[in-house]
Amino acid sequence: MLKYWHVLNIGLQNTLVYRVNFLFRAVFGLIPLMATLSLWRTIYAGNTSNDIAGYTLAGMTSYYLLVTLVDMLTAVAEDDWQIAADIREGTLNQFLLKPIDYLTYRLCLFGAGRLTYTAVALIPVSIFILAQRQYLVGPPDAATFGVFVISLLLTALLQFFLSYTMALLSFWILEVSTLIFIMFAFEYIAGGHLFPLDILPPTLSQILHLTPFPYQLFFPVGVYLGRIAGEEMWRGLFIQATWVAILYGVARFVWSRGIKKYTAFGG
Amino acid sequence: MNERRQNSSSEQRPVSATGGTEAVSAWGIELRRYLSIYGMLWRNSVVREMGFKVNFILWIVVELLWFALQLAFMAVIYQHTSSIGTWTQWEVVMLQSTSHLIQHLFTAFFLNNMTQLSELIRTGKLDFMLLLPVNTRFLVSFRQVDLGGFVNAAAAVAVMIYAGNRLELHPTAAQIVSFGLLTLCSILVHYSLMLILASTSFWTVRAQGIVWGYYNLFNIARMPDAAFRGFFKVFFSFVLPILLVANVPTKVVLQKLNSPTEMLILVLLGFVCFGASEAVWRFSVKRYTSASS
Numbered sequence: 389m390l391k392y393w394h395v396l397n398i399g400l401q402n403t404l405v406y407r408v409n410f411l412f413r414a415v416f417g418l419i420p421l422m423a424t425l426s427l428w429r430t431i432y433a434g435n436t437s438n439d440i441a442g443y444t445l446a447g448m449t450s451y452y453l454l455v456t457l458v459d460m461l462t463a464v465a466e467d468d469w470q471i472a473a474d475i476r477e478g479t480l481n482q483f484l485l486k487p488i489d490y491l492t493y494r495l496c497l498f499g500a501g502r503l504t505y506t507a508v509a510l511i512p513v514s515i516f517i518l519a520q521r522q523y524l525v526g527p528p529d530a531a532t533f534g535v536f537v538i539s540l541l542l543t544a545l546l547q548f549f550l551s552y553t554m555a556l557l558s559f560w561i562l563e564v565s566t567l568i569f570i571m572f573a574f575e576y577i578a579g580g581h582l583f584p585l586d587i588l589p590p591t592l593s594q595i596l597h598l599t600p601f602p603y604q605l606f607f608p609v610g611v612y613l614g615r616i617a618g619e620e621m622w623r624g625l626f627i628q629a630t631w632v633a634i635l636y637g638v639a640r641f642v643w644s645r646g647i648k649k650y651t652a653f654g655g
Numbered sequence: 656m657n658e659r660r661q662n663s664s665s666e667q668r669p670v671s672a673t674g675g676t677e678a679v680s681a682w683g684i685e686l687r688r689y690l691s692i693y694g695m696l697w698r699n700s701v702v703r704e705m706g707f708k709v710n711f712i713l714w715i716v717v718e719l720l721w722f723a724l725q726l727a728f729m730a731v732i733y734q735h736t737s738s739i740g741t742w743t744q745w746e747v748v749m750l751q752s753t754s755h756l757i758q759h760l761f762t763a764f765f766l767n768n769m770t771q772l773s774e775l776i777r778t779g780k781l782d783f784m785l786l787l788p789v790n791t792r793f794l795v796s797f798r799q800v801d802l803g804g805f806v807n808a809a810a811a812v813a814v815m816i817y818a819g820n821r822l823e824l825h826p827t828a829a830q831i832v833s834f835g836l837l838t839l840c841s842i843l844v845h846y847s848l849m850l851i852l853a854s855t856s857f858w859t860v861r862a863q864g865i866v867w868g869y870y871n872l873f874n875i876a877r878m879p880d881a882a883f884r885g886f887f888k889v890f891f892s893f894v895l896p897i898l899l900v901a902n903v904p905t906k907v908v909l910q911k912l913n914s915p916t917e918m919l920i921l922v923l924l925g926f927v928c929f930g931a932s933e934a935v936w937r938f939s940v941k942r943y944t945s946a947s948s
Binding site for chain 2: 435588
């Protein structure tokens with residue numbers, strides 16, 4: 389266990405080198421958010437009632453602020469590219485020779501990356517949220533907040549296992565970046581990045597909930613806002629945990645198949 | 656390597672007419688020379704792209720998917736409202752596809768070249784380009800053509816025609832011509848802004864964060880101008896002038912322009928941005944200290 393603690397430590401030091409890069413990312417990332425919020429404000433201004441599919445303007449703004457927070461804490465940034473590069477360029481060799489589990493190793497680096505990114509992004513993001521604080525609603529009660537934190541953790545795992553598996557496709561295909569982008573597009577719309585999923589027609593929303601994507605973002609946000617509560621919340625949490633277990637299994641399976649195909653390019 | 660040899664071979668031709676009498680024809684020869692160089696660069700790009708056919712097609716799929724995504728977002732919004740400011744649903748579709756058209760023409764001609772500038776500087780490959788008897792800015796800007804961009808631009812035009820039908824538009828020839836010219840101005844604005852951003856890599860070695868940020872700016876370019884008010888409207892119209900680039904050409908086709916002022920502003924912006932980028936470029940190249948030995 390101690391060795392993974394060291395990995396985490398090294399990961400932290402490595403990512404700290406890119407803190408300025410992270411800062412740029414965080415700041416530029418707020419630009420589309422500002423645009424979306426501005427867009428919704430205009431829509432609400434033109435509407436006679438302050439209610440769109442159960443969201444008030446404050447609720448809608450809250451939604452996007454929460455999305456930004458969850459994204460900051462859990463989104464996979466560079467990890468998938470690095471894993472793909474490890475396989476493509478043969479850097480993976482050194483890990484195969486060491487008594488280290490690559491998945492755990494990567495998970496530690498992912499955790500370290502998120503910690504650093506959050507530390508850096510917290511500055512611009514909290515300034516932005518403070519500027520909008522009249523719109524930010526708190527969670528309904530402490531228990532909900534607890535569930536939110538648990539589902540946040542599961543969200544991070546879900547995001548990681550999915551990206552990890554996608555990156556492992558490099559064992560078979562030389563260039564996986566297009567596949568990763570296609571996946572990202574699905575996550576973007578079906579995860580609730582663009583708009584809250586419950587403003588969709590109910591059938592469409594139900595179909596999307598059959599995929600893991602809503603549990604990557606929409607679910608924790610919905611819990612925090614109190615839009616997913618009671619029995620529905622517990623069921624959601626169970627489904628989310630199940631998806632984590634399934635994707636963990638898939639990741640292990642793909643690895644075990646892929647490693648047999650691995651040609652250790654570069655020697 | 657190939658590229659370089661071809662460039663220098665085309666350089667063998669007489670560069671300027673002797674004596675000042677034939678200034679005009681010297682200009683013509685110069686233009687022909689640059690066109691033939693550009694022709695060579697095109698051929699190289701086609702050959703390079705065809706080397707990775709599957710990847711080429713997959714990238715087109717990725718971009719089409721994102722385009723569909725943006726349209727879907729607007730479709731969802733219009734489920735719940737009948738207008739954004741003064742913009743109706745099909746008008747917004749027109750705007751989104753115009754924005755997509757501009758973005759992908761820009762991608763086809765410039766984007767790769769701009770993002771690679773920092774790499775040219777970091778590795779010192781810019782040395783070779785400075786030594787060639789061709790305008791360096793020309794070479795840096797036009798080195799590669801991204802053919803996938805044209806496919807996506809065509810998709811955008813198809814959606815525009817469909818939206819035009821839904822809106823029962825019958826644009827006049829004058830409207831179409833001014834749409835085309837304004838689109839060129841918009842591409843000029845994008846290109847100039849991007850060159851300014853990419854030029855920062857003469858100072859910071861890794862400018863990728865900044866270049867990446869430009870993608871986010873495209874997200875604003877495709878929003879209807881009515882979505883912004885007050886400070887943001889001024890900021891994105893003039894400080895980071897990307898709000899007008901898609902909005903003005905679209906409004907010409909939709910006959911939403913009340914006065915020609917906005918058209919004039921966009922044309923002016925095109926020239927101002929281009930001038931600024933030329934100044935920044937010249938200033939930056941002076942600072943260039945080669946990375947190689």
